[in-house]
Amino acid sequence: MDKATRFKSMVAFSLVLSFVLTFFYTSIVVGQVEPPLGINEKLIDISEEEKQILQSLFTLTQEIEIMEREEKVINQELEMANQEIIRLESVIAGEEANYEKNQEALERVFKIYQKMGPGSYLEIIMDSDNLSTLLKRLNIMRDLTRNTGKLLEMLEVSKDKLSSEKTQVAEKLALIKERQRQSKEALAKKLKLKEDKDAYLASLNAESKLYQEYLANMQKMLSELKVLLSEAAKAFSGIIADGSLPRDAIKITISLFNVKGKIDEETFNNILAKQASLSEMEFAFNNDEIKISIPKKQLVLSGDFVIQGDNILSFKPKEGSFYGMPLEPGYIEELLGEGDLVLDLKPLLGKNTLQSIKLKDGYIELNIKINLF
Known part of the structure; x- marks a missing residue:
C-alpha cells in the first residue's frame, strides 16, 4: 500500500472514530441533563x-x-x-x-x-x-x-x-x-x-393522559399509605404495653383538687422516632387540634384525641390533605380502615382513670382521677 492510500485510510478511520465518540458523549450528556423524575417529585413540581x-x-x-x-x-x-x-x-x-x-x-x-x-x-x-x-x-x-x-x-x-x-x-x-x-x-x-x-378528562384534550397518570400515581401511593397506616396503628397501640413510653414521659402535677398529666410534643415525637413503623410520623399539638403528618408521603391529618373507656386515647380525624389537596371525610375513614390510632394508658395509670383531655400549644394535658380502692 502506497503512502497516499495509507494516509486516506487513517483520515477515514479518524472521522468514523470521532463520529462514534461524539454520538456516545451526546447520549450521555442528554441522559444527565434530563434525569427521570419520581412520582413524588412530579406531583410536588406541578404548577x-x-x-x-x-x-x-x-x-x-x-x-x-x-x-x-x-x-x-x-x-x-x-x-x-x-x-x-x-x-x-x-x-x-x-x-x-x-x-x-x-x-x-x-x-x-x-x-x-x-x-x-x-x-x-x-x-x-x-x-x-x-x-x-x-x-x-x-x-x-x-x-x-x-x-x-x-x-x-x-x-x-x-x-x-x-x-x-x-x-x-x-x-x-x-x-x-x-x-x-x-x-x-x-x-x-x-x-x-x-x-x-x-x-x-375529555375537556383537557392532549393533557388528559398526563392527569390520568397523575391520578393513577396518587392512587398507588394512597394504597401504600393504607398499609403503612395499618402497621402504624398496631405499633401505636403497643407503645406503652411494650415499655416504649417511659413513665417519666407523662409529667405529673398534683394539686389540692386534682392530678394532671402532661405529655409534650417533643417527647412524644422522640418516642415515635424510635419505632420503625412510626418513625415517619410527626405529631403537632395545638390549642384546638392535633396534626399528624407523614412528610415523605405528603399526608396530613388533623383531629383530636377522645377518651374511650377509662384510660384509652383515640385519635379522631376531622380533616386531611394529600399533596396539599383535601381528602373527603369518607375517604379518610377508608384510608385509616379499621386501624384507629389508640393509646392505652392503663399500664401507666393503673387503677386511676382519665376524666378529661385538653389540647394545648405544644402539649396535651390529662386530667386524672385517683382511685384509691
Whole structure:
C-alpha cells in the first residue's frame, strides 16, 4: 500500500472514530441533563393551575370510591337481610306446624269432653267401688284438665311467637326495600360522578393522559399509605404495653383538687422516632387540634384525641390533605380502615382513670382521677 492510500485510510478511520465518540458523549450528556423524575417529585413540581385541575379530578375520584364502598356495604346488608328472612321463614314454618299440631290435639280433647257430656264426671265418681279407684279416676280427670290447660298455653305461646316472627319478616322486607332504593341511588351517583370525571378528562384534550397518570400515581401511593397506616396503628397501640413510653414521659402535677398529666410534643415525637413503623410520623399539638403528618408521603391529618373507656386515647380525624389537596371525610375513614390510632394508658395509670383531655400549644394535658380502692 502506497503512502497516499495509507494516509486516506487513517483520515477515514479518524472521522468514523470521532463520529462514534461524539454520538456516545451526546447520549450521555442528554441522559444527565434530563434525569427521570419520581412520582413524588412530579406531583410536588406541578404548577398551581395543574394542581387545581388535579384537585378537582382527585375529589371526583374520592367521591367515586366512597360511593363504591357504600354500594358494597349496602349489598352486604341486603345479603344478610335476605339470609335472615330465609331463617325466619323456616322458623315460622316450624311454628305453624307446631301450632296446627297442638290445635288438632286440643280439638280431640274437646270432642272427648262433648261425648262424655256434663253428667259423665259425676258418673265416674259415683261408680267408684272404693276410695283407691275414686282417687285414680280423680287423678285422671285432673291430668286431663291440666293437659288441656297446657295445650291452650302452648297454643297461645306459638301464636305470639308466630306474630313476632312475622313482624320481624315484615321489618326486614321493609329494610331491604329501603336499602335497595339507597343502592340504586348510590349506583346512580357513582355513574354520574364517573361521567363527570370522564367529561372533565375529555375537556383537557392532549393533557388528559398526563392527569390520568397523575391520578393513577396518587392512587398507588394512597394504597401504600393504607398499609403503612395499618402497621402504624398496631405499633401505636403497643407503645406503652411494650415499655416504649417511659413513665417519666407523662409529667405529673398534683394539686389540692386534682392530678394532671402532661405529655409534650417533643417527647412524644422522640418516642415515635424510635419505632420503625412510626418513625415517619410527626405529631403537632395545638390549642384546638392535633396534626399528624407523614412528610415523605405528603399526608396530613388533623383531629383530636377522645377518651374511650377509662384510660384509652383515640385519635379522631376531622380533616386531611394529600399533596396539599383535601381528602373527603369518607375517604379518610377508608384510608385509616379499621386501624384507629389508640393509646392505652392503663399500664401507666393503673387503677386511676382519665376524666378529661385538653389540647394545648405544644402539649396535651390529662386530667386524672385517683382511685384509691
